Amino acid sequence: MNVFNIYLPVAGIEFNAILLISIGFCVGVLGGFFGVGGGWIVTPALNIFGFHMAFAIGTDLSNIFGQTIGAVKKHQKMGNIDWKLGLISIATSIVGLELGSDLIIALEKAGDVGLVVRWCYMFLLWGLGSYMLHDYFDSRQKVSATDSRNGAGEEAKQRPKLSERLHRISIPPMISFPASGIEGVSIWMILLIFLFTGFMSGFLGVGGGFIIMPALVYLIGLPTAVAVGTSLVTVLFSGAYGCLTYALKGRVEIVAAVIMLIGASIGAQVGSTAVKYVKGYGIRLLFSVMIILAGFSVAIEQVYKITQNQVFQTYAGVVLMGTAMSMSVIIIATLVADARKERNRASIK
Amino acid sequence: MTFKRIATIVILSITLVGAIPFISQAERDPLASEKPETALSMKVDTKKLSGINLFIARMYNEDRVLYATTVTLVMAVLGTTLAFITDLVLKALGLEVSKISHRE
Structure with missing residues (x-):
């Protein structure tokens, strides 16, 4: 292992290059496939393996910026990006983010805000994950019922129920998003949704990709692939801003960021390509499993904060890394299997 | 991809990654650092x-x-x-x- 150790001049530590590339690759695959930045995986991983938290966040944000450029380009090519919605999301989320961080500052005066935030984070991950899992099995049942009536091959074309209800709110002015196939929706509803996602990002101290992607699907009614691409636009902008601002404060380890980017760029291309082969519900199923497991990692971290036993912190990282690794393996396996099937079909024709 | 298959891969990966702290403790490489060093x-x-x-x-x-x-x-x-x-x-x-x- 020591052969691959490199010295990081800014952070002043030795680190294993293979480990950096592997972390980058896993997070790149997840980023390209789910439309998330993956900061919730990289930051604790780097911290556990020896980085100071501030360096871990700054280096991670720089990596997110680099890996997302290629992923956005690829999703654009596949027609998965609604730029209009993406830009509205960036502008509105900033306001929500400020409100969320203001609430944190206010709560800090009252006591240990970290515990409260982690409880909220945990229940958000589990709540969202369970809802998505329930939605998956519910829709599969409906599809098999439709198949038995009309013959196989029918796909679920309906928008999620929640977004259908929200679309009925018709407070003017109305706005359309042709790239997402959304006609005449109240702009107030859109602004309110992004204000909420921004607020949650600011409150929980996360990039927000994992909140925006499901919000785009379940609240606005975007097709999953478009939600993934559009979410990446927000991630790209927050990554670019985070990279610059953390580097100005001297909290980016450039050598580590560059090495991690080698794995992350390759991973992001693989993850983005996999979106072509996996149906929307498949993406949502994997996403729900991933965030439920991430919720367990936060729960273990919470136990560590309460007991101050270092073992729990290590295992929080282990669960998180294990989740990232297993999801990457599943995504790559699906990509390879589906690409092979497509090639076989093409050769038969 | 069935749910069962996903669950198997996830459990196997977590077990695999779970071994890292023990292996690294034996070697005393950077993985073993218990506190942030920077x-x-x-x-x-x-x-x-x-x-x-x-x-x-x-x-x-x-x-x-x-x-x-x-x-x-x-x-x-x-x-x-x-x-x-x-x-x-x-x-x-x-x-x-x-x-x-x-x-x-």
């Missing part, structure tokens, strides 16, 4: 550095704006270049992408 000093000690590391450390110490601009530009250029190369490799492997129909 100091948050604003200046890097350049005495023992040479080559590219010295160049980076000097830039970090002397001009933080230049350092930040360099980091941002390097990440953008490298991200784009690596994505382009990976895309070419994926194309060669028959994994080319074009406009897709959005199936749910």
Whole structure:
């Protein structure tokens, strides 16, 4: 292992290059496939393996910026990006983010805000994950019922129920998003949704990709692939801003960021390509499993904060890394299997 | 991909990663560090550095704006270049992408 150790001049530590590339690759695959930045995986991983938290966040944000450029380009090519919605999301989320961080500052005066935030984070991950899992099995049942009536091959074309209800709110002015196939929706509803996602990002101290992607699907009614691409636009902008601002404060380890980017760029291309082969519900199923497991990692971290036993912190990282690794393996396996099937079909024709 | 298969892969991976702390403790490599080692000093000690590391450390110490601009530009250029190369490799492997129909 020591052969691959490199010295990081800014952070002043030795680190294993293979480990950096592997972390980058896993997070790149997840980023390209789910439309998330993956900061919730990289930051604790780097911290556990020896980085100071501030360096871990700054280096991670720089990596997110680099890996997302290629992923956005690829999703654009596949027609998965609604730029209009993406830009509205960036502008509105900033306001929500400020409100969320203001609430944190206010709560800090009252006591240990970290515990409260982690409880909220945990229940958000589990709540969202369970809802998505329930939605998956519910829709599969409906599809098999439709198949038995009309013959196989029918796909679920309906928008999620929640977004259908929200679309009925018709407070003017109305706005359309042709790239997402959304006609005449109240702009107030859109602004309110992004204000909420921004607020949650600011409150929980996360990039927000994992909140925006499901919000785009379940609240606005975007097709999953478009939600993934559009979410990446927000991630790209927050990554670019985070990279610059953390580097100005001297909290980016450039050598580590560059090495991690080698794995992350390759991973992001693989993850983005996999979106072509996996149906929307498949993406949502994997996403729900991933965030439920991430919720367990936060729960273990919470136990560590309460007991101050270092073992729990290590295992929080282990669960998180294990989740990232297993999801990457599943995504790559699906990509390879589906690409092979497509090639076989093409050769038969 | 069935739910059962996903669950098996997830459990196996977590078990595999779970072994890392034990292996690393035996070797005492960077994985074994229990506490973050990085100091948050604003200046890097350049005495023992040479080559590219010295160049980076000097830039970090002397001009933080230049350092930040360099980091941002390097990440953008490298991200784009690596994505382009990976895309070419994926194309060669028959994994080319074009406009897709959005199936749910």
